[in-house]
């Protein structure tokens with residue numbers, strides 16, 4: 543299998559650590575190690591102090607899988623495999639797909655969600671949203687399913703648009719998959735990062751026996767550096783296959799990250815609640831900024847997640863505009879070309895406390911140009 547370059551990650555590799563104003567990151571600011579330790583109970587602190595740097599249990603240590611299982615309604619620790627999110631996705635696609643299989647994936651989407659399937663030789667159909675409000679309609683998904691559809695891939699809250707289905711739409715998506723006995727992979731990396739509590743929806747693995755849910759520490763928790771994620775599913779066969787595949791990759795997890803992840807999960811609200819507050823504040827700031835520059839940007843306010851897909855209306859391509867902004871003003875944007883989704887949108891990220899300064903620099907740049 544030859545892997546196509548991951549455009550978005552290559553773009554970040556080029557600019558993320560050399561650019562002053564990051565306006566397109568999807569993660570929330572990383573919490574300091576001490577913040578996690580300050581949340582710990584005496585028993586959790588003991589777990590941390592007694593970490594041994596040997597190999598760990600391949601699916602994830604039991605204490606961690608117990609903490610993960612508590613995040614779901616129907617999942618037990620044996621229904622969880624822990625690994626980095628990218629690896630989880632890679633392993634899952636490899637065990638599920640072979641050349642010629644039919645797959646449905648949302649578009650725009652985080653590239654690995656469709657690229658690995660394509661590179662494995664699957665034929666991918668794309669579920670596209672209504673562009674005026676980024677609404678992904680279940681009826682449009684239903685129209686793409688064929689008798690040979692092997693896998694449906696969704697990502698909610700959605701990167702980059704911030705779309706989240708309501709509970710009724712989520713049920714329709716599950717019904718579509720169940721009717722065709724199709725495996726549903728739900729990338730829920732932004733799970734619970736929902737701007738109004740009333741909009742929260744359950745994890746797909748709690749609703750459908752053939753759903754595989756992915757969640758992890760990078761986005762909702764602001765702990766990307768832990769490199770931790772997991773798959774949760776009632777489909778034991780798939781989990782066993784992923785675990786066997788993992789033997790050729792990392793084999794097992796880093797014990798320090800396992801303990802820190804457990805502590806963060808056990809004190810979830812101390813991580814997610816401040817992130818949601820920051821995201822909402824930053825969206826309001828950006829909304830004001832976009833309305834002051836209405837000849838350049840059109841924002842469709844997201845309801846969940848940490849990003850929005852903002853329309854560039856000044857006639858320039860997103861790639862050209864982003865290129866200018868990063869070279870001339872040290873402002874990093876993410877053009878829709880990196881999502882294989884046309885040339886007219888920019889992903890903006892709201893998870894960073896530096897947003898006011900970044901917007902000031904952006905205003906100055908737009909004024910001078």
Ligand SMILES: Cc1ncc(COP(=O)(O)O)c(C=O)c1O
Nearest residue numbers: 568627628652697701729731760
């Ligand atoms: C939808 C989605 N899935 C998976 C990932 C990968 O997460 P991580 O960076 O923690 O490996 C990302 C990261 O941006 C993402 O946006």
